[in-house]
Amino acid sequence: MAALTPASVEPDELPRASGRQLRTVLLLLIPGLLWLGVFFVVPIFTLAGTSTQTPSGSGLPGEFVQTFHLANYWDAISAYRGHFARSFFYSILATLLCLAIGYPLAYLIAFRAGRLRNLLLVLVVAPFFTSFVLRTLAWRQILADDGWVVSALKWLHLIPSDLAVTASPIAVVAGITYNFLPFMVLPLYSSLERIDPRLIEAGGDLYGTSFTVLRKVTFPLSMPGVVAGTLLTFIPASGDYVNAALLGNTRTTMIGNVVESRFFRVVDYPTAAALSFILMAIILVLVILYVRRAGTEELV
Amino acid sequence: MSRWLSKHALHIYGVLAFAYIFTPIAYVMVFSFNQPARSNLTWRGFTLENWTNPCGAPEVCSALGNSLKIGLASTLIATVLGTMVAFALARYRFRGRTPTNLLIFLPMATPEVVLAASLLTLFLNLRVPLGTATIVIAHVMFSISFVVVAVKARIASLDPRLEQAAQDLYANEFETFRRITLPLVAPGIAGAALLAFSLSFDDFIITNFVSGDVNTFPKFVYVSAQRGIPADAYVIGSAMFLLAMGLVLAAELFRWRRSRRL
Structure with a gap:
C-alpha cells in the first residue's frame, strides 16, 4: 500500500554520510542502481538509436542500419495522429471516471470505516490477485450486448436501446477505468487519511454545509493524493493495449496496440521505437504542465 | 426515509462500489465451475x-510453472x-540523493509499453536470446522501485529511540541492525516482496515483448483469448485469488489479535 503513497516527508535531520558510512551507502546503492542503469536507462538510449534507423539493403526483415533518419518521427506522427489522440482521450476519460468513482470510496475508507479500514483497503486491491487478462475478459462477457447488465440498463432506459456496447469505445474505457481504479484509490486514501479530522469539524462548526466543507477544506487538503492518483492512473492507461485489444474493435486501437503490432507483426522496429518515444515525450509534457498547475511537486 | 438515505448515502455507495470491484472476480470464479x-x-x-x-488443457500448467519460477526469482532479486x-x-544523507530518488521514480512513471519497447531494442541490439532470463531481468527492473x-x-x-536504546545497552552497530532494526522492518519487506511477486506474476505487457517462445500464465490466457480460454485457466485464476486473499487476511487477523493483546 505504501508503494503508492505520495509525498513522504524528506527528513532533513538525517546524518550526512562520511568516510566509512559513505562506503556503506555506496555498497547498498550500487547493485540496485546498476540494475536500473543497465536495464532502464541504457535501453532508453538504444530505443532512441533504433528510432532513427532505416531498413538495411539486405531486404531481410528485422535488419536495420543507423542513418539518423529523423524523418521517422514525422512519418510516425502523421501516420498515427489519430491513435495518439484516441489514446489520450480514452485515458483522460478513464482517469476522470476513476477519480469520480474512487474519491467517495477513499473518503469512506479514510473517515467512516473504523476498524474495517485495513480490510477495505485489501478489498480495493483484490482485483490484483486475479489475472489482469482474465478480469478484462470477464468484462467482455459482462458487457456483452445480450448479457444481463446491458439488457437491464436498456430495460431501465438508462442507455438507448440501440446502443452497441460490445467491442465499442465504451467497453474499452470501462475496462481501463476498472483496471486502474486501485491506482487512484490508494493515493487518495493515504492523503485523506492524513487530514486532521479537527479541520473538517471546524468547517462544520463554522456553519459550512457538508458540501462546502468538502469543497473548501477536505478536497484542497487531499490535493497531493488527487495529483498522485490521477498520474498513476493516466500514465499506465495511456500506454495500455490489453483493454483495447480485448474489449475494443479495429477502430478503437490505441498507440500501445500500434507499437505492439509494429514490433511483432510488421517487424518495423524504427517506427515502433519512434512511437514509444513520442508517447513518452507527450506524457512528460502533460505531466509537467499538470503538476505545475496543481501545485504539488513532491511525488516520490 | 430521506434522512436515513442522506445519512447512509456514503455507505450505500461503498456497497455498490465493492459490488462493482468484485463483479469480474465473481465471474471468473463462477465460470471456473462451468462444463x-x-x-x-x-x-x-x-x-x-x-x-x-x-492441468487438463495443454500448456496451462507449464505456463503456470514458468510464471511461478519467474515470479520467485524476480521477487528474490528485486526485494x-x-x-x-x-x-x-x-x-x-549524501550527494546524489535527489538523482537516486529520480531514478527510482522514473520507471514507475513510464508506460509499460515504453519500458517493454526499450528493453526489447537493447536485447535485439546485443543479440541476447529472449527467454526466461530476459523476463526475469525485466521484472526485477520494474519491481525494484516499488x-x-x-x-x-x-x-x-x-x-529511532528503539535503536538508541539497543546501543545504550552496548549492542554494536551490526547487532543493533540484526536484532532490532531488521525484525522491525521485516513486515515492510514481506509486504514489498508480496507486491513484487504479484507484479511479476500478473505482468503481461512487458513479458509479451521480452519473452520470446517462453510461455507465462498471463501470456497463455491472452493468446488463447482469440480461440477460447479453457476453464482450467479460470480455475487457476480463482485459486491464486483465494490463496492471496487468504494470506493477506490471515496476516491482517494476526496483526489485529496482536494489537489487542498489547
Missing part, C-alpha cells in the same frame, strides 16, 4: 471437473536490491 468446452463464454452447467483436474537501496535512502518505496516508508516509520 468444459472449447471456449468458456456461455454457461453450460455446474461441474467440479475443472477443479479436480486443473534484496530494493531493500538495500531503501536503507541507504532512508538512513543517510520495493524501495514500500520498504523506505516502513523504515521511516520506525521509532
